[in-house]
Each structure stands twice: as C-alpha cells, then as structure tokens.
Amino acid sequence: MLAPSEYELKDYVQVATLDQLPPGRLLAVELQEEWLCLANVGGKAYALSDECHPGGSLSQGWLEGKTAFCPHGFRWDLATGNLLATPDGLVKLLWPLRRLLVPPSKLRLRAYAVERLGVKVMVKPRVRSSMYYGPWRGKVGGGYRW
Numbered sequence: 001m002l003a004p005s006e007y008e009l010k011d012y013v014q015v016a017t018l019d020q021l022p023p024g025r026l027l028a029v030e031l032q033e034e035w036l037c038l039a040n041v042g043g044k045a046y047a048l049s050d051e052c053h054p055g056g057s058l059s060q061g062w063l064e065g066k067t068a069f070c071p072h073g074f075r076w077d078l079a080t081g082n083l084l085a086t087p088d089g090l091v092k093l094l095w096p097l098r099r100l101l102v103p104p105s106k107l108r109l110r111a112y113a114v115e116r117l118g119v120k121v122m123v124k125p126r127v128r129s130s131m132y133y134g135p136w137r138g139k140v141g142g143g144y145r146w
Helices: 088-097
Strands: 013-017 026-031 034-041 044-049 051-053 062-064 067-069 075-077 083-085 114-117 120-123
Touching (some): 013 026, 013 034, 034 120, 044 114
Antiparallel strands (some): 026 034, 034 044, 062 067, 067 075, 075 083, 114 120
C-alpha cells in the first residue's frame, strides 16, 4: 500500500508528530477551537473528540488495544467513537432516570479521519456548514462551505 501524498492530504492539518504520540499513549491537541484526543495503537493513529462527558477529558485516561478508557471508567471504540461500556455504579445510580436519558448505544464521540505523512500526524478537520445558501458554493453536510 502506498503512503498518501501531500496533495491527497491537502484538506488535512498537522496536529502532532510521532515523537509526541508514542504507541499506547493518548494526547490532547487543539484543532480549530476543538480539543481532540489522539491515540497511537501499534503505529496507527486515531482521533476522537476529547470531551467524553461534561467535564471529562478522554486524553487523561488510558488505552487497552483499540479501546480508550476515560478517567471515570467509560470505554470508547477508537475507530468509530461508539461508547462500549459505562461504569457499573453509574448504571445503577441512573436507572430511575432511564426514560429521560439517551441509551448508551446512541452515545458516541466524533471520530476524525487521521493519516500519517512520514512522522506527521494529519487530521481532517470537521467541515462547518453555513446558513447561507448560494449557487456558487459547494454543498457540504447540509450547508455550503465558504
């Protein structure tokens, strides 16, 4: 498999280098006013939004395989951002409010596309759509990109 060229990664932004992200580690980086959690699993890099729950930072947790654990015990899939498991005590505590809460199967963190270009870790930022619709703009995610 060929490595992507710089032209193919023109929409990506460098957020770290492999020296800053050794295997088995999590790293918090800021990209366009959003905090991301980078993970290195056997040389493959992943990026999820860093806020696993209000006030919680996924980058302060740890890795086990392709699963990231936040400091409070939530487990997240690095590839998809889906919630895999919640702490046992939390489920018992919140059980009376189950009809008001979002089911755990629907909870997920935003996953970002990540590529490596040599030692650079490149992340594709999220495209923010505009409320303005004009015929000369390219349609992206329900809105038009400026």
